[in-house]
Amino acid sequence: MSDTLFKKILVANRGEIAVRIINACRLLKIPTLAIYSTADADAVHVRMADEAIEIGPPPPLESYLALDKIIAAAKSFHCDAIHPGYGFLAENPLFPERCEEAGITFIGPSAKAMRLMGNKVEARIKMSGAGVPVIPGMKGAGADLRTFEEAAHEAGYPVLIKAAAGGGGKGMRVVHEPEELQASVEAAMREAKNAFGDDTVYLEKYLENPRHIEFQVMADNHGNTIHLFERECSIQRRHQKIIEESPSMALTPALRAQMGQAAVRAAETAGYRNAGTVEFLVDKNGGFYFLEMNTRIQVEHPVTEMTTGSDLVVEQIRIAAGEKMSEYLFRASQRGHAIECRVYAEDAENNFFPSSGNILYYEEPVGPGIRVDSGVTGGTKVGVEYDPILAKLIVHAPTRDLAIAKMIAALGDYHILGIKTSRKFMMDVLAHPEFKAGRTYTDFIPTHMQDREVDVIPAVETAAAAAALAMMKSAKPNMTAIKATTPSPWQTIGAWEIGMRITK
Amino acid sequence: MIQQLLYQDTTLDASVEPNGNGAEVSIGDRKYIVKPLSSGKYTVELNGVRHTVCCMVRDGKVFADVEGMLLELTIPSEDGDMAGGDAGMVGEKDKIYAPMPGKIVKLLVKEGDDIAEKQPLVIVEAMKMENQVNSAANGKVKKINFQNGDQVNTDTPIIELEIAEE
Structure with a gap:
């Protein structure tokens, strides 16, 4: 290949997906420009890219969502294309539009296609018209309570009220009885207004x-x-x-x-x-x-x-x-069969509370059919500013049973010390008889994992036994030294308790 | 040789018998066969079942990863004090920090207030979660450095206390 597809690509993201995109660019011999907030100055994607530019402080609005700064960076570094990754600006139609104005190729769909699919009500109408089956329910947004009542009657209870601009479960309400309909529509509208600045809601049959x-x-x-x-x-x-x-x-x-x-x-x-x-x-x-x-x-594209x-x-x-x-x-x-597990920095044994701190030790599992897409390494500081996804572990095996077994083993061989991760929780999901039987429905976690209890004592003793030997030998260092870092906030906060409630 | 370790409120007495480059470690009536696997990694065998443990000793603590489960154990120091203490007890008791960068939702005390151990002092919001920060000791509120609604990071104390003499 004498000529590359692009002169330079700006990677408008962070973490594992930025690393993934940089790796693809390397295969195509296209130079990359990473962007980073001050929280990510030492991040893996910054180290890997050919060039990197700091674009602002940690809050996403001032860095990874700062469209003007990103376009300006692309221009000043002579990038002729931008890859948005997922999250942040990836599905904002202004991004491809601004790229086009600046003469930069946006690696993704057109603003028009994005806009159509971004509006759930419009997308539904358009898809239904093209013969793609949609969930029975309203053809458009509900104008008044009467249209909701009629649509609910036609679809049959239970029904689901959803926000047109929605996502992530916000502005969503399941209604089991006609008497609950009015209150639920009103609540969903309020939630949608708060979350998306748009109170348009519609109704469909709840599956x-x-x-x-x-x-x-x-x-x-x-x-x-x-x-x-x-x-x-x-x-x-x-x-x-x-x-x-x-x-x-x-x-x-x-x-x-x-x-x-x-x-x-x-x-x-x-x-x-x-x-x-x-x-x-x-x-x-x-x-x-x-x-x-x-x-x-998508996050889960490696499975494909x-x-x-x-x-x-x-x-x-x-x-x-x-x-x-x-x-x-x-x-x-x-x-064959592939499975992906998302490794989040969270404490599965403590209500999935986000975990932050420094990664003291990091070792990825290796072997045939094992792939890790990671945005972190030993020494990485994991903050709380961004999505807690650290890495994705993907396995491939000839059959589903073997893929499950390989994934459980690989999760056990994926060593991350210093912050809590959800690995053990996922191992328990994979080992569950219902998962093994392939009875995977969207209510799997609340149905099968709610009462999960982990008996830590056998693991504590096992750890203590290994530690006893490690301490006996501790005269000579038994780990690769990682430079001393400031203690994590969890270590310096003084005594505290979690009084967790989700704020509105 | 007996090696003592703490996990939360549980004390574990591990009796270590060196054996080659490994050891036999007895805890209670269970005998574990421990062998080094590679740098920082060990195999631990109990009743014929072998587990891989990744562990490191640092700052009076043991960080261990037992097949996906992350555990933190404390090594008691020789004078009887905890070398590191629980994660939540390490900091200076007279300075109250935010658990993570966030916003002060509500200060629950004011300067001059007498406070008791475990009394809630402030609620800090981070990642859309509210976290209540409690006092680690009895004493008095000396100084409050922030107001409701302020953004806080983790390096400036929100509240400074005067700890009562025991």
Whole structure:
């Protein structure tokens, strides 16, 4: 390759996804510019990129969400493309618009497709019109209580009130009885107004115990739109996915083909380009319904990469540069089984309270079919300013049973000291008989893990036994020295107790 | 050789018998066979079942990762005091810091107030969670450096106390 696809790419993100994008750019021999807030001056993505620029203080609004600063940085460093990653500005239609004005390629869909899919009500109408099944309910936003009552009656209780601008469970209410409808609509409107500045809500049938199954789509500027099969993401905690896998246990070849076609139709109808994900809910009878389309690379994209043998970020860059997507994608099939676990900095044994501090020791699991996408390493300071995702652990094996076993072993071999992570919790989920049986529904965590109790004493004794030997030998240092850092806030706060309640 | 370790309120007495480059460690009536695996890693065998433990000793504490479970144990120092103490007890008791950078939602005391151990002093919001910070000792509020609504980081004390003599 004499000429690269782009002269330089600005990576408008942080953490593991910034590292992932930089690695893809390296394969394509494209230089990268990292951006960072002062909290991330020493972060892995900053060290890895060819160049890096500080763009502001830790609050996201002043750094990773500061569109003007990011565009200015791209110009002054002569970047001709920007990759947004996920989160932050990735799904803000102003981002591609501002890039276009500045003559910079945005690696993602058009502002128009983003806007359409960003509005849940409009997307629903458009998809329904194109023959993509949607959950029975209102065709548009509810004007008055009467329209809600009629729609609820038609769909049948229980029903779900949702915010048009919504996401993350905010402005969402399940209504079981007609008497609760008015109060729930009003509450959902208030919540939506607070969370999104828009009180538009609508109503649809509430599916009990659905599975969350999404299809990866890719579309280029040469008239090709394809799908790369499904990912099942039913294991969620507070509407956040924590474990994803492919293939899904719930899909027959016929249903898979049908849903794949619907996903392609959804992307085509939206005039979609680049990588995207069409999310569906699947009910117990194999009925599937369009939920939403995510107009970005997903956190869980490695699951698809492992099963189809693809590199989606490389393809994103090729497509954005105007190339046709790679030939191999047209022949892609699902091979074996892949599972991803998101490693969050949180204390699963203490109500998932966020954990911060310095990583004192860091060692990733290695072996055939084991992949770690990480934004941290030994010595990394983990703050509380950003999403607590540290890394993703992905395994690939010939069968689901082997993938589960490999994941449990790999989580045990993933050593992170200094901050708490949710690894043990995920091991318990994976080892649960219901998970092993493939009975994964979106209520899995509240149903099966709520009463989880961990008997720590055997582990404490095991740790004490190892420590006793370590201390006996401690005359000679037994660990790679990591430079002394300031104590974590948890160590210096004085005695305190958690009186946790979520503020509105 | 007996090595004492603390985990929360539990004291563990580990009796260590060196054996080659490893050791047999007895805790209660259980005998663990411990062998070094690689730098910082050990295998610990009990009744034929072997576990891998990653552990490091630092600042009077043991940080251990037992197959995904992260544990912190304390090594009592020779004069009987805790070398490190519990995570929440390490700081100077007369200075109250925010648990993490955040916003002061509510100060629950004012300067000059007498306070008792474990009395709630301030509520700090971080990551949309409210955290109540309690006193670690009996005493009096000497100085308050912030007001409700202020942003705080973790290096300036929110409240300074005068600790009562025991």
